[in-house]
Amino acid sequence: MKKLQTCLMILVACVCSIHLHAQTVDEIINRNIEAMGGKEKLLALNSLSMEGTISIAGQKIPVKIIQLNDKGAKVTITMNGMDNYTIQTKDSGWNYFPLQGQTKPEMVPSAVIQETSDGMDIQGSFINYAEKGHTVELLGKEDVDGTECFKIRMVTKSGLEKILFIDPGNYYIIKTVEKTRASGQEQDQTQTFSNFKKMDNGYVFPFSRTGFGPGELEITKIEVNIPVDESVFTPSN
Numbered sequence: 001m002k003k004l005q006t007c008l009m010i011l012v013a014c015v016c017s018i019h020l021h022a023q024t025v026d027e028i029i030n031r032n033i034e035a036m037g038g039k040e041k042l043l044a045l046n047s048l049s050m051e052g053t054i055s056i057a058g059q060k061i062p063v064k065i066i067q068l069n070d071k072g073a074k075v076t077i078t079m080n081g082m083d084n085y086t087i088q089t090k091d092s093g094w095n096y097f098p099l100q101g102q103t104k105p106e107m108v109p110s111a112v113i114q115e116t117s118d119g120m121d122i123q124g125s126f127i128n129y130a131e132k133g134h135t136v137e138l139l140g141k142e143d144v145d146g147t148e149c150f151k152i153r154m155v156t157k158s159g160l161e162k163i164l165f166i167d168p169g170n171y172y173i174i175k176t177v178e179k180t181r182a183s184g185q186e187q188d189q190t191q192t193f194s195n196f197k198k199m200d201n202g203y204v205f206p207f208s209r210t211g212f213g214p215g216e217l218e219i220t221k222i223e224v225n226i227p228v229d230e231s232v233f234t235p236s237n
Contacts, residue, residue, distance in 0.1 A: 025138035028150050028166060029126045035171040037203045042123045045069065045203070049223040052207075055215035063217065069122045072233035087233050090117055094235040105235035115180065118156040125154060133157030144175050172196050172206070199224075 033039050048067040053060040054077060067073045072089040084097040086108075093108030118125060125134060139151040142165065149165040156162075165175040178189045191211035198204045199222065207219040 023150075025136050025152060028138065028152065028171070029129070029136065031171040032166055032173065033124070033126055035204065036124065037198075039127065041202055042127050044225070045123050046225050047228045048122055049221075049226055049228075050219050051221040052217060052219040054212065054217050060218075061215075066228060066232055067120075067122045068228045068230065068233075070120050071230060073120065074232055087235055088113065088116065088119070089233050090120055096235060096237060098237070104237055114158060115160055118158055118160055125156065129154070139163070147174070149174065170196070172204075 033042065036042060046069050048065070050065040052063055054063045055061075062078045064076045065073070070090070072087065074085055074087045076083050076085040078084070079099050082098045084099050085095075087094045087105075088108065091113065092110075093113050094105040095108060096102055096105040121127075121132070125132070126136075129136060134154055134156045137153045139153050141148045142151045143149070144165045144167075147167055147169070149167055152164045152166065154162050154164060160178065162176055162178040164173050166172065167174050173193060175190065175192045178191075180187050180189045189211065191209060193206035193209055195208040196204055196206050201224060203222075203224055205219070205222055207222075209217040209219075
């Protein structure tokens, strides 16, 4: 009888432990990495080319994004036959908006480059985050449009603080809030991500984003690991 009672107690303890087990921040991060294609595949991600439209003042404006991992990024929007772009590398950046009357590219302040340099990592800030000098902390859960999401705080090596909200149903990051500075003032920059699609090559990307500039970004085409000449990150007009 005592053996039976002991077995039942162990069984109850095991069942309870299933319900009481709280996922650690690393378990959640690993689930996110797997959901996006897996660590091995993400570590092999070297370049991205994306095309789509961004909604500005009721218009859908063509946009093209080229990224080379840890090297540079260029976003080009075409309006009224003119290419307007932003370029960023690890140590410099330029804006060129002829639509606003600019006649030549203007350098981005070094403080802005320092704050946003972590964005050069297209493999994802969760990949080997500790080796990169980032720290993470699980802050519990928070509602995002009706979904109780995991809430993770990350402080990057450069000191950038961002909150990432992960859907527990699929482990996609559906919202981020970053602390940024503009004109000496600290601001929260919020982005949301949706319409996730798994591509034939196994990578998963969100094809819809808000908070990307002034309007909603809709991606229509993504190419991975295509050759990218670094000269594309050299300003020209």
